[in-house]
Amino acid sequence: xxxxxxxxxxxxxxxxxxxxxxxxxxxxxxxxxxxxxxxxxxxxxxxxxxxxxxxxxxxxxxxxxxxxxxxxxxxxxxxxxxxxxxxxxxxxxxxxxxxxxxxxxxxxxxxxxxxxxxxxxxxxxxxxxxxxxxxx
Numbered sequence: 804x805x806x807x808x809x810x811x812x813x814x815x816x817x818x819x820x821x822x823x824x825x826x827x828x829x830x831x832x833x834x835x836x837x838x839x840x841x842x843x844x845x846x847x848x849x850x851x852x853x854x855x856x857x858x859x860x861x862x863x864x865x866x867x868x869x870x871x872x873x874x875x876x877x878x879x880x881x882x883x884x885x886x887x888x889x890x891x892x893x894x895x896x897x898x899x900x901x902x903x904x905x906x907x908x909x910x911x912x913x914x915x916x917x918x919x920x921x922x923x924x925x926x927x928x929x930x931x932x933x934x935x936x937x938x939x
Contacts, residue, residue, distance in 0.1 A: 806910070808902055838877060840876060843881050844881055849868075896918050904928060
């Protein structure tokens with residue numbers, strides 16, 4: 804079973820936009836074919852993003868989405884997370900890199916260019932960073 808971490812933009816594709824490119828991932832999550840990881844910080848980031856006016860989601864809809872993702876993910880306690888040797892300028896993205904470094908070997912699926920730039924260094928540490936939804 805592949806261990807995978809999804810950044811917030813990918814979670815939006817999975818749970819908000821129902822992006823056709825990610826439907827197979829959502830199915831694999833539902834069937835428990837992936838070891839999807841999250842932390843309290845990544846859950847808080849997802850909750851913060853979906854609360855923005857851009858998404859026009861009522862509070863109960865936001866809570867349902869966070870609970871749905873939480874029910875599909877294995878939660879890693881924040882105190883167990885080790886800082887990654889690769890640094891991203893955006894601390895909201897760094898939390899995903901730290902989680903991936905802690906739980907290597909794993910795949911971090913991200914659409915963020917700053918995260919994707921770190922792929923070659925991360926690969927040396929057993930973390931595959933990719934934007935490819937078909938890597939699973």
